Amino acid sequence: MTASVARPWRTALFGLLRLDRFAQPDELPMIVSAAVAPLGVDITIYVVDQEQRLLRRVPRLGQPAGAPLVIDTTIAGRAFMSLEARSIAREGPEPARLWLPLLDGTERLGVLEVVPTDPTVDLDDPEFRTQCGIFAGLIGHLYTAKVPYGDTLVRARRTRRMSEASELVLQLLPPLTYICHRVAISAILEPCYTVGGDGFDYAVDGSAAYFAIFDSAGHDLRSGLSTATVLSAIRAARRTGADLIAMAQAADRALAEYAPDLRYTTAVLGQLDLDSGRVRYVNAGHPAPLVLRRGRTVGRLDGGRRMPLGVEDPRVEVGLQTLEPGDRLVLFSDGVTEARGTDGRQFGEHRLAELVQRHCAAGFPAPETLRRLAHAALAHYAGPPDDDATLLMLEWTPTPLDQRTVIS
Amino acid sequence: MSDPAALTVQVRDGTHYTVVDVSGALFSDTAEPLRAALASAVTAERPRTVLDLSGVSLMDSAGANLMVQTYRTVDGYGGWLRLAGVQPMVRHVLEITNLTRILPIYPSVHDAVRDEPPAR
Numbered sequence: 029m030t031a032s033v034a035r036p037w038r039t040a041l042f043g044l045l046r047l048d049r050f051a052q053p054d055e056l057p058m059i060v061s062a063a064v065a066p067l068g069v070d071i072t073i074y075v076v077d078q079e080q081r082l083l084r085r086v087p088r089l090g091q092p093a094g095a096p097l098v099i100d101t102t103i104a105g106r107a108f109m110s111l112e113a114r115s116i117a118r119e120g121p122e123p124a125r126l127w128l129p130l131l132d133g134t135e136r137l138g139v140l141e142v143v144p145t146d147p148t149v150d151l152d153d154p155e156f157r158t159q160c161g162i163f164a165g166l167i168g169h170l171y172t173a174k175v176p177y178g179d180t181l182v183r184a185r186r187t188r189r190m191s192e193a194s195e196l197v198l199q200l201l202p203p204l205t206y207i208c209h210r211v212a213i214s215a216i217l218e219p220c221y222t223v224g225g226d227g228f229d230y231a232v233d234g235s236a237a238y239f240a241i242f243d244s245a246g247h248d249l250r251s252g253l254s255t256a257t258v259l260s261a262i263r264a265a266r267r268t269g270a271d272l273i274a275m276a277q278a279a280d281r282a283l284a285e286y287a288p289d290l291r292y293t294t295a296v297l298g299q300l301d302l303d304s305g306r307v308r309y310v311n312a313g314h315p316a317p318l319v320l321r322r323g324r325t326v327g328r329l330d331g332g333r334r335m336p337l338g339v340e341d342p343r344v345e346v347g348l349q350t351l352e353p354g355d356r357l358v359l360f361s362d363g364v365t366e367a368r369g370t371d372g373r374q375f376g377e378h379r380l381a382e383l384v385q386r387h388c389a390a391g392f393p394a395p396e397t398l399r400r401l402a403h404a405a406l407a408h409y410a411g412p413p414d415d416d417a418t419l420l421m422l423e424w425t426p427t428p429l430d431q432r433t434v435i436s
Numbered sequence: 437m438s439d440p441a442a443l444t445v446q447v448r449d450g451t452h453y454t455v456v457d458v459s460g461a462l463f464s465d466t467a468e469p470l471r472a473a474l475a476s477a478v479t480a481e482r483p484r485t486v487l488d489l490s491g492v493s494l495m496d497s498a499g500a501n502l503m504v505q506t507y508r509t510v511d512g513y514g515g516w517l518r519l520a521g522v523q524p525m526v527r528h529v530l531e532i533t534n535l536t537r538i539l540p541i542y543p544s545v546h547d548a549v550r551d552e553p554p555a556r
Contacts, residue, residue, distance in 0.1 A: 245497035246464050291501045294533060313533030335534045339504055343537065362497075362532075415496075 037159040040064050041166060048170050053178035057088045060167055068146025069160075073130065073167065074104065075138035075185050078220045080399045083108060083138055086184045093184075103127055104139050109396050111136070113161070115151050126151040128164045132172040134207040136395050140164050186221075193252030194223040200259055202230055205395040210302040211237045214394040215420040216402040225251025225291065226361050226416035227259055231266070237300040238266065241359040241420050242337075243314065245291035254290040257282050258337050262297070272297050272310045272346055276337060283338035292338035296329065296359055305351040305424055310344060312337050317359040318377070321352060323385035329357070357422045358384055363415030367408040375408045384421070394421060442466065444491075445473040453484040453549050459491025462526075464498030474506050483515025486548045490521025500529050507538050518548040 033041065044063035051059050057073050064071050074083040074097065082096035083104050099105035107114040107127035118124040126142040142151065142160060150156060175181045190198075198220065205214040215228045225244025230237065240262065244254035261282035265275045275297055283290060296317055298309035309317075309329050313336035319327035332347025351357070360380060367375040383404055387397040398419050405417050443460035454477050458470055478485055485506065492499075507517045520542045522530070530536050542548035 243497070245501040289505075291498070292504055294497070313535065315532060333534050335537055336504075339535070339538065341534070341537065 033162060034155070034159055036067050037163060040067055040163060044163075044166060044170070048174075051174070052180075053174040054089060054180035056171065056174055056181070057086050061088070064163070065145070068144060068149045070143050070145050071167070072141040072143075073138065073171070074141060075130070075171075075181075076108065076136065077187055078185050078190075079187070079218070080216070081403075082187070084184055084187075086181065104141065108136065108139050109392065109399075111393050111396075113157055124151055126157075126160070128160060130164060130168050130171070132168040132203070135168075135172070135203040135205050137168055137171055140167065188221060190220075191222045191249075193225075193247075193249045194221055196249070196252045197223050197225075197227050197255055200256055201227060204398075206230065206232065207394070208232055210424070210426055211300065212394050212423040212425060213237070213239065213420070214398050215418070216395075216398045217416065217418045218402050218406055219416070222247075223252065224248060224416050225255045225293065226363065226418040227255045228359075228418060228420045229259060229262070230420075230422075232302075235302045237302055237422070238298070239300070239357075239359070239420065239422055240295060240297045241314065241317075241361065241418060242293050242295045243361040243363075243416070243418070244293040247415065251291055253287065254283065254293050254338070257287055257290065258293045258295065272299060272308060273344055276310050276312055276334065276344070277340070279337040280340045284340070290338070292336035294336045298329070298357075300351070300357075300422065300424060302424070302426065305353070305355070305426065307349040307351060307357070308332075309347045309349070310334060311347060312341075313339075315360060315362055315365065315377075317357050318381055318384075319349060319351070320356040320358060320381065320384060320388075322354070323389055325381045326355075351424045353424060353426050355424055356384070356388070359418075359420040359422075361416060361418040363417035364402075364405045364419060366415065367405050367417065369408050375405050380405070394423065397421070443469050445469045447473055447477045449482075450486075450549060453486060454478070454482050455486045455488055455545055457488045457491070462489075462492050462495040462499035462502075464496060467498055467502055470499075471502055474502070478506060478509055478513075478515075480513045483510045483513035484549075485510055485515065486518050486520055486542075486545050488520050488545050489523065489526055492526055493523050495526045495529050497529065497533075499526075500533060500535055503539055504535065511538075518542055520545045520548045 040063045047059035060071050073086040077084055084096045085093050087093040097104045103114050103116055104127045107129055111129045113128050115126045123143050128140045130137045130140050213230050224247030227242040229240045242255050244251040258279040261278045262275045265278035294314040295312045296314045298307055300307050310332045312334050316328040316330040318325050334341040334344035365375055365377050383401050387400050443466045446457040448455045510517045518540055522541045
């Protein structure tokens with residue numbers, strides 16, 4: 029897309045960049061508002077809460093955050109779910125407003141509420157929408173860039189205290205979603221406030237897409253430490269050119285050397301070749317990922333078996349699977365499939381595959397599909413979840429992506 | 437009736453091995469009695485251990501992790517850890533994790549110790 033930026037919007041873009049440099053994280057809502065004021069609109073930032081159920085306003089200095097918006101039942105939520113702009117006409121004292129998805133690249137952050145302060149501004153004008161969309165892209169990048177410098181933007185996403193293990197593990201994970209030309213990767217981890225030992229990782233370089241899922245035994249800080257150790261050892265190995273088997277062995281060594289009393293970690297480590305669709309993988313005692321083709325389960329990554337990371341296993345070979353364009357891999361932890369309902373029955377792999385199929389067919393973007401899947405699995409627990417539930421979905425799209433089903 | 441979540445553990449000395457009878461559900465929050473029993477029963481002098489799991493119908497990864505820790509100890513002493521009477525849900529955990537490669541499963545305690553030479 030090569031839309032040109034109209035002069036007033038260009039001024040706003042430059043203005044925002046200039047104001048941003050020395051801004052504190054908690055000043056972001058104000059500088060956004062200040063930058064667009066000359067355009068006759070006001071913009072308010074809402075971010076998705078950690079559990080992805082609510083959109084919470086990032087408060088301007090000295091102002092209350094106000095009541096959160098429920099994703100499943102509001103227009104703002106619909107913009108978030110579909111990744112498409114939604115407008116509401118003026119109604120009585122309520123001004124017209126436009127809800128725009130807020131993204132950092134392809135990572136969903138929340139929504140922007142655009143309200144005209146000048147009554148002649150037409151929120152449905154296609155040109156206005158385009159310019160506003162470009163501006164929203166900049167806000168998304170700036171938001172993510174500002175997060176590390178304070179607690180305000182971190183707290184804006186939270187509804188309660190996060191456990192020590194969650195603070196540790198969540199910080200180590202890559203963003204939940206990454207969509208590039210030939211692969212779409214999206215993940216979700218629940219219950220996010222009390223994560224134990226689950227984790228995931230990915231990295232796309234050249235024609236190789238690396239992906240991994242982890243589950244350390246237990247559900248406390250010790251499990252989190254095991255996952256942190258494994259993740260760090262594997263990254264150190266990977267970044268110096270190690271292959272899958274050597275990555276797994278690096279994790280074995282790290283656990284044995286630094287943390288012999290910690291727990292073992294089950295994992296799947298894989299590499300997708302973006303040219304050929306060939307997947308190479310090692311499965312270290314983890315539930316076998318599913319291969320979905322046109323909504324049906326056509327295979328499982330059940331080769332490449334070895335014992336969990338931390339339990340050295342000389343008997344390991346690399347598993348192979350060839351994907352067809354559009355195929356999806358679904359990696360999951362046993363907390364998803366072993367969720368027990370009031371009837372004592374487990375959520376199960378079959379139900380997981382069925383739900384992936386149904387949600388994919390519904391045409392939602394990948395992160396929305398996973399949000400729904402994770403909530404469905406969590407809802408299956410009779411009481412509070414007693415295990416982490418992690419899902420990672422990867423779609424190989426060697427030809428340009430269908431923009432509508434992935435991202436608007 | 438006993439608490440179904442509680443774990444009961446009994447240690448019996450065989451001629452040249454130790455049998456640890458376990459019954460109940462083996463989870464992270466119930467595993468302590470087994471951990472304590474194994475810690476005192478497994479020694480350099482008696483490193484050959486059979487876990488009789490015929491009374492364990494459920495186990496999570498913390499239970500399997502305890503077995504791996506025990507395996508490391510007995511292996512270091514030149515002994516072994518064998519599992520007997522493994523129930524379907526427990527077998528499922530051991531098979532998914534491929535841990536049967538180091539934790540061999542036998543139908544009964546008798547089968548688990550059959551190939552061992554008698555103590556002199």
